[in-house]
Amino acid sequence: MITGEIKSKVDRIWDTMWSGGISNPLSVIEQLTYLLFIKRLDELHTLKERKAARTGKPIEEPIFSADQDALRWSRFKETAPESMYEMVRDQVFPFIKILGQNGNADGEGDSTYTHHMKDAMFMMPTPRVLANVVDQLDSIDMADSDTKGDLYEYMLGKIATAGQNGQFRTPRHIIKLMVDMTAPTPKDKICDPACGTAGFLIAASEYMVAHHSDTIYKDAEARRRFNEGTFHGYDFDSTMLRIGSMNMLLHGVENPDIRYKDSLAQADEDDAEKYSLILANPPFAGSLDYESTAKDLQQIVKTKKTELLFMALFLRLLQTGGRAAVIVPDGVLFGSSKAHKALREILVENQKLDAIISMPSGVFRPYAGVSTAIVLFTKTNSGGTDNVWFYDMQADGFSLDDKRTLQPDKTDLPDILARWLNRKGEAERARTERSFLVPKNEIAGNDYDLSINRYKEVEHETVEHDSPKVILTRLATLEQEIAEGRMLLEELLG
The missing domain is CATH 1.20.1260.30 (N6 adenine-specific DNA methyltransferase, N-terminal domain)
Known part of the structure; x- marks a missing residue:
């Protein structure tokens, strides 16, 4: 930091x-x-x-x-x-x-x-x-x-309305975790429909340079595809578009497709099923009028809630076989409205829901204290959810207060990535562990509730206390010692 x-x-x-x-x-x-x-x-x-x-x-x-x-x-x-x-x-x-x-x-x-x-x-x-x-x-x-990046984060944190208008950066280490888990390749078309300063797109480009530089710089055609055809971002704040474009250019991506667009209000058929990877942290708070929302999104889930509409948007933008790693407020996971349940049922039954990573509420401080989760899924339109992998993140390497002090010895992120890459080994994990698998049938039986607390088991330690009689005897002894000490002090004072 x-x-x-x-x-x-x-x-x-x-x-x-x-x-x-x-x-x-x-x-x-x-x-x-x-x-x-x-x-x-x-x-x-x-x-x-x-x-x-x-x-x-x-x-x-x-x-x-x-x-x-x-x-x-x-x-x-x-x-x-x-x-x-x-x-x-x-x-x-x-x-x-x-x-x-x-x-x-x-x-x-x-x-x-x-x-x-x-x-x-x-x-x-x-x-x-x-x-x-x-x-x-x-x-x-x-x-x-x-x-x-830290300069941007700190400057954006000085905006009084940061937590309300969505103009704050997702912490870089959380972005990196999501990029590492989805492992972008040169074949991907990557989109962030609420890109802001383009943090997700930059992290994806850095991953590809680190892991696939031979392919993306192989020839003029490969370079052009990397610079012009790989990264796509939308935002409806022209200032953020300028900052995002400059950010991408500084990080070596010469001409990304970053453009002005109200993602939820415009139905653009050209973008339907266009992308193979979506990385996003869309605006949490807010609701839209039905009239101002794209009708095809309302067909997926009838709601005014922006966080649910963005999830519907991701499903529309993804190609079949495309994958997504997105941040959602916890309410998406357990909300009881008809729209909440319908969306979760779509993810579990119609698509392949891969993982839910519950994050502590301090991850987005000082901007907001809302509890959030990372949702990873693959669009199949034909189901495929077998087991859903849950992880209960307790620490991200920083204090969970407004100061967000670096605490490198307190982080679950390396463990999350290692276990994600070896999910077969998670089958035997107990529900009391930090991570475990939950069968689809159990989730369906719980009204498609995806909150980790629904499935995690808490171990209660048995603590033995002294009897009240022993405690009272100890208290009487302490009171006597205090009285004797006071009398001795009075004698010394004359």
Whole structure:
């Protein structure tokens, strides 16, 4: 997690921008994201320069041309505030807005990043504020990609409405667990219909680079498929789309399909059964009017609840044989409404429900204290659920309070992944263990209740107490000792 030193630096930057006149927290984050992006572009170009110097070859795909050298962070950060302000406003910012453009005057063929950046605005109020923020950002070491993610997480945590409007990041270690469990391959088409800052898509791309780099970079066609055909994300917040697009570009995915879309309100037949893997943490709270919800989702489950509608959406988007790892509030697992039961019955009877991982309520602090679970299933449209694997996660490596202090010795995540990869060995596990299998028939007999407490058995330890007579005798002895001690103290005081 982010260190106290970096937190205090981010707080100072935030105060600088706030006092400078940028009062909307999301605008603060957006402007900081642009500056972090500009800084990262310079770092990437420097790496390319060093590689070229080592190999004696020209720079591969340079970010800045020789004429654009002055646009680099390392160059303009040394200039006077007024000169820096003019340079960033008039040259650097326009440069990042068209980055990735294919050179078409009418904009046809531009990347999704370029499309989302068209409405981006430079809002730094004065040269003094910009110079101050640049100096402070420059003092933060962001060589580690985790640090950049932590910066986002901490900044988003400063938005007062974070837990209500869904604009907070899923913790990176939880995302990584879900990606590791689904093990994306170069053949996958991956979608997050509520992508926000694109955390799931980035983690999936990193997994594929780590495990399948030979395949995804094999030739020009394979690279194009990885950069343009693998990752798909929707959101209806244009700021999040810009941040998500920049995030993906910084992580080496040049032109992902990240676009504006209200996933629940638009029925897009082009997306039906299009994806082989869905990774998502959709908005929990809220309900929609029946009139504003896609009719085909209402056919799957008649409800206004967004968390149930998103589950129906996942089923519509997945190809047959496609798999999903998604986060849901606990209410989805045991809610008693007709819609709740219908959805769970669909997952168990019509699809292949693979696993339910119950997470402690502190995982999403400080944004929200809601209890959640990871649901993993495979779309079959012909059943296939045999046994459902349950895991009762007690710890995720961090304290479960608002501070979320690192506790590396307290984590179930490695055990979860190891047991998931060897589910055959779980058959003999007792219901008192952290994980176990539950037969489909038992789940059906319990009204398709998927809460782990319905099936987990608790071992009660027998504790023997002394008899009341012994306790009273001990108490009388203590009272006598106290009285004697008080009398001795009184004698000493005279």
